Amino acid sequence: MTVATGDSLVCPGGPLLLRGCGTYTDEDGFEYPVDRPVVAVCRCGFSNRLPWCDSTHKRLPPDKRPD
Amino acid sequence: METMSATRATALPGPRGPLSEQVMGALRRDPARLTPTRPPGATEEDAALTLWVLHELSYRGFGDVSPEAEWEPSVLALRRHLQRDLEARLRSRWPGHEFSTETFADDLMAFIEADDGPSVASYVHTQATVEQVLELLRWRSIYHLREADPSTWTLPRLTNAPKAALAELQYDEYGSGRPDRLHAHLFAQAMEALGLSTRHGDYLDECPLEVLEMNNVMTLFGLDGRLRGASMGHLAAFEVTSSVPSSRLVQGLTRLGMAPEIIEYYAEHVVADSVHDQIAVRLICAALAADEPDQAEDIFFGAFTCLDQEARFARAILGRWGVAA
Ligand code: FES
Ligand SMILES: [Fe+2]
Ligand SMILES: [Fe+2]
Numbered sequence: 001m002t003v004a005t006g007d008s009l010v011c012p013g014g015p016l017l018l019r020g021c022g023t024y025t026d027e028d029g030f031e032y033p034v035d036r037p038v039v040a041v042c043r044c045g046f047s048n049r050l051p052w053c054d055s056t057h058k059r060l061p062p063d064k065r066p067d
Numbered sequence: 068m069e070t071m072s073a074t075r076a077t078a079l080p081g082p083r084g085p086l087s088e089q090v091m092g093a094l095r096r097d098p099a100r101l102t103p104t105r106p107p108g109a110t111e112e113d114a115a116l117t118l119w120v121l122h123e124l125s126y127r128g129f130g131d132v133s134p135e136a137e138w139e140p141s142v143l144a145l146r147r148h149l150q151r152d153l154e155a156r157l158r159s160r161w162p163g164h165e166f167s168t169e170t171f172a173d174d175l176m177a178f179i180e181a182d183d184g185p186s187v188a189s190y191v192h193t194q195a196t197v198e199q200v201l202e203l204l205r206w207r208s209i210y211h212l213r214e215a216d217p218s219t220w221t222l223p224r225l226t227n228a229p230k231a232a233l234a235e236l237q238y239d240e241y242g243s244g245r246p247d248r249l250h251a252h253l254f255a256q257a258m259e260a261l262g263l264s265t266r267h268g269d270y271l272d273e274c275p276l277e278v279l280e281m282n283n284v285m286t287l288f289g290l291d292g293r294l295r296g297a298s299m300g301h302l303a304a305f306e307v308t309s310s311v312p313s314s315r316l317v318q319g320l321t322r323l324g325m326a327p328e329i330i331e332y333y334a335e336h337v338v339a340d341s342v343h344d345q346i347a348v349r350l351i352c353a354a355l356a357a358d359e360p361d362q363a364e365d366i367f368f369g370a371f372t373c374l375d376q377e378a379r380f381a382r383a384i385l386g387r388w389g390v391a392a
Contacts, residue, residue, distance in 0.1 A: 011345045012173060019235075036239055040342040048314075053341040055310035058180055 013065040015040035015053035026051050076130030077123065077268040084113025090145070091120060094129070098136035103144035105152075115279040118149040119271070122286040126213060127267070150287050154294075157284065157372050164367045168360065172353035175300075179307040179348075179370055184378035185385060185392035188312035191319035199388055200323060201261065205270040206278050206384065210285070211254040212267045215240035220289035221298040226358040229299065232350035236302075236343050250335070257329035277383040281376040288369060296362030299355055300369025303347040308377065309340035 009017040018024065018039050024032045032051055040053035043066040047054045057065055079095070082088035086109035093101040105114060123129065124137040136142055166174040191200060215237055222233055242248035255265040264270070271279075288298035313336040320330050356363040385392040 009345070009349065011349060013176075014345060015341065017342065017345055035243075036339070036342065037235055037243060038239070038342050038346065040338075040345060049338060052338050054314060054337050055341045055344070058311055 010043075011040075012067065013062075014055075014057050015043055017041075024051060075266050077127065077266065079120065079129050079131060080116065080268065080271040082113075083116045084108065084110050086113045087116045087120065090117050094120070094132045094136055094142075098133065098139040098142050101139070101141040101145060103141050103148065105145075105148060112276045112279070114149055114152065115276055115283060118146065118153065118283050119279050121146040121149070122283060122290070123268070125286075125290060126216065150291070153280070153283060153287060158368070160375055161368050161371055164371070166363070166367060168356065168363065171356050171363065172349045175303060175352055175366065175370065176307065176348050178367065179304045179374065182304075182308060182374045184374055185381040186312065186315075187381045187384055188315035188319070190385060190388075190390055192315035192322075193319070194390075195319060195323075195388075197323050197325065200320065200325065201263070202387075203384060204258065204261065204329070205263065206274050206380075208254070208258060208263070208270055209268065209274060209278055209282050212251055212258075212265065214251040214254060216251075217285035217289035218298055218302045221292075221295050224292040224295040225299075225355065228354035228358065229351045232346055232354060233299070233302075236306075236346045236351070239339060239343065250332075250339075253328070253332045253335060257326060257332045260326040260328040275383050277376070277379045281380055284372060284376055288372075294365065294369075296355065296359070296365030297369030297372065299347070299351050300366035300371075301373040302369075303344070303352050303366070304370035304373035306340050306344040306347045308374065310337050310344065313337045313340065 007019045011017060018034075018041060019037065021034050021039070024034055024039065024041065026032070030051075041051050042049075042053040042057075044057040044060060044064065046056045046060060046064075048056065079091050082091055085106050089106070090101060109117075120129075121142060124132065124142065128134055128137065164178055166178070187203065191203065195203075218233065219237055222230060222237070225233060238244075240250050242250070242252070246252060258265045285298075285301065288294045288301050313333040316333040317330055317337065320333065352366050356366055382392045
């Protein structure tokens with residue numbers, strides 16, 4: 001995972017917040033355009049809008065939620 | 068290009084009792100002569116409508132009321148009286164909640180996520196009719212046509228860290244500099260596509276007490292700097308409970324074949340509010356509680372109040388549709 005610029009924040013049980021990146025490149029090298037000041041990248045793997053978090057993590061049992 | 072009716076001035080709503088009747092009459096004629104007391108016959112709905120009208124003077128006002136009315140002492144005196152009454156009722160509903168200052172963000176997130184109030188979105192997902200959805204949108208329009216505005220008032224009341232975070236969240240709500248991406252505008256475009264009025268307040272007359280009150284709560288928390296903790300707690304609960312219901316609404320509205328604009332509005336909130344909820348809880352509320360520990364309890368009070376108001380709204384509309392909540 002690479003980020004051009006900006007800060008990041010790991011949210012326990014939820015996504016990774018990234019601030020101020022023009023694009024986001026996932027582990028497989030796919031590049032996604034970013035059109036908001038902060039994005040939430042899914043860490044649970046169950047989002048229906050990958051790579052972004054769609055709050056599906058809230059519906060997962062505690063042991064399936066990312067640390 | 069034709070101006071969207073969203074930019075036209077709001078009209079005064081119809082009265083719902085002696086208080087709102089008297090107040091709106093005075094606002095039209097001479098706001099300085101308003102009597103700052105609540106007559107004995109005023110119902111809760113009459114008082115809530117009156118407060119909504121008085122609050123409205125601090126947003127964009129009304130076409131037929133002088134802008135001078137906003138700061139007229141007699142208007143402010145009545146507004147304060149009605150706000151105190153509302154706040155006392157809200158505080159009497161708040162059972163309190165244990166939290167730790169070390170794990171404030173996680174405790175707040177867990178408290179909000181544990182909410183199990185009745186869900187309008189679940190009903191819309193699988194069962195609602197187009198008529199029912201249109202009614203829901205008309206009721207929701209009182210807030211969504213000015214989405215994000217009440218919490219903006221809290222901005223200058225905050226210390227640096229929560230202020231920077233709130234500004235970032237609001238920047239996204241306000242379209243990140245693009246007027247066509249402003250959330251209130253996306254909602255107005257959807258209303259237009261559905262053949263509904265986009266002028267703010269046009270559907271107020273059909274909205275019950277629960278809708279008036281939930282809007283009054285947000286304005287009260289925003290306008291009163293003393294209630295900055297409650298304002299930000301309310302915002303956090305609103306954002307945390309938005310994304311999952313928005314996905315259900317996307318599915319329900321797609322099932323009903325409704326206009327793409329309204330589906331897009333909720334789809335935007337699935338993703339945006341998965342960011343906003345973390346910002347609100349971790350970067351706004353936790354930072355506010357760290358900088359001003361005396362606000363911590365009120366952050367939970369505000370979050371509770373948001374969930375409580377949403378539950379009352381859900382029971383009102385589901386009850387109207389004959390659905391057990
Ligand atoms: S982390 Fe939110 S959906 Fe995966
Ligand atoms: Fe929004
Ligand atoms: Fe939001």
